[in-house]
Amino acid sequence: MLNVTDPRQVVESFNKRPNGYTPLTSALRGIFQSAASKLRGNKRLLVFVATDGEPTDNHGYVDVQSLENLMQHERQSNTMYVTFLACTDDPASVRYLNQWDRTMINVDVVDDYKSEREEVRRTKGFNYSFSFGDYVVKALMGAVDPGVDSLDEYANSTRNG
Template sequence: MNPYNQSQPSAPPPPYQSVVNDNRSDQNNPRSNEQRSPNFDQFVNRYEISPSFAERLHKLKGYEIVFICDDSGSMSAPIGENTNPLQNQRTRWDELEQTVSIVVELASILDTDGVDVYFLNREPMLNVRNSSDLEIVFAMDPEGATPIVPVLRQVLKDKRNQIYERNLLVLIATDGVPTDERERTDIHTLEHVLKNERKPTNQIPVTFIVCTGKMKIFE
C-alpha cells in the first residue's frame, strides 16, 4: 500500500489526539525552492504523489530521517481479506516493510546518509540506503510489547549533536498505544517526552503512521 496516497483525516485516533496536535505546527519550516532532481521526479511519478505533497516531501532535503518501527506481536495481525488460499495473507508487518522501503528510497534521493531504522524490540539498523538491506530483519516475525518511549528517548539522545546541524524528522509507525516496562498502557509519558524532551521542538518534527490495516499518517 502506498502511504503517500492516503488522504489525511480531520482527526487522529483518540489515544494520540493530544500528541498529534502538539506536532502539527512543527513542520512549518521554510526552506528555499531548490531545483528538484530527476530521480525525485521519477519517485513522485512512480508512487503517484500529488504535487502539493511532493512539494512537502522535497522540503525534507537536508533532514536527518529516523524511522521507529513497531515490531510488537500485534504487528503480525492480517490485513484485508485473503481471497487466494494459495497465497499467504499480508500482515501489518508486511505493510510496514513496504512503507519503510518507500521512505528509504526517498531518503536515498534527498540525503546520501540514508535512514536510521529503530525497532521497539530489536537492534537498530543505521544508515540504510537500500530497501534490500531491510529484508533480513523483516523476515523475523514481530514479537514483544510497544515500548515507544524508551526508543524515542534513545533516538533523541543519539541525535543530540546532529540536531544543531540540521533538522531531525522522526517517523513512528505503530499499531497500538505505548506501553511501559510492565507492558501497561502509558500515553502520558509519551506526551511528556514530545512536549518537554524534544528540544528544540521546531527542529524535530514527529509524525505517527498508524498501522491498522489502512495506513494513515498524522503529524
C-alpha cells in the same frame, strides 16, 4: 532501526512478525537525545515511527502519558519532526495519536492509503484527487510541512506549540 544504509535492512526487519511490548518512549528518547547532540545549524531530524497501538513501559503496561510528556517537553519540536505510521485496523489503539496530530507541532499521523484518502476526501471533498504518490508525499512531509499535514484535517483543527 538506526543507521540504515541498505534497503535490505528495512525489508529484513519488516519480514519479522511484531511481538513483545511497544516501548516507544525509551526508543524515541534514545533517538532524540542522540540526535540533539548532533543537530547543528539548520539541520533537522525526521523520525518515522511505525506502530500498531498504544505505547507500553518496559513491563508491558500501557503508558501513553510518558510518551506524551516526551513528545511535548523533551523533544525539540522546532528541529525534530515525527511521523507516526498507524499500522492497525483498531482505531481505538491509536486514538491518542490522532489527538496529537491535531495539537502537537511538527507531528503527523498517517494511516494506510485507503483510510488516508477517505480522510482527505472527507475534508477536501469527495472529488479531491489524492493519488498513491500524494500519500507517499504526505507520509514523508506531513510532519515537516503544515500544509501537507492538514490535507486530512478540518480547518478548525488547531496546533499548539
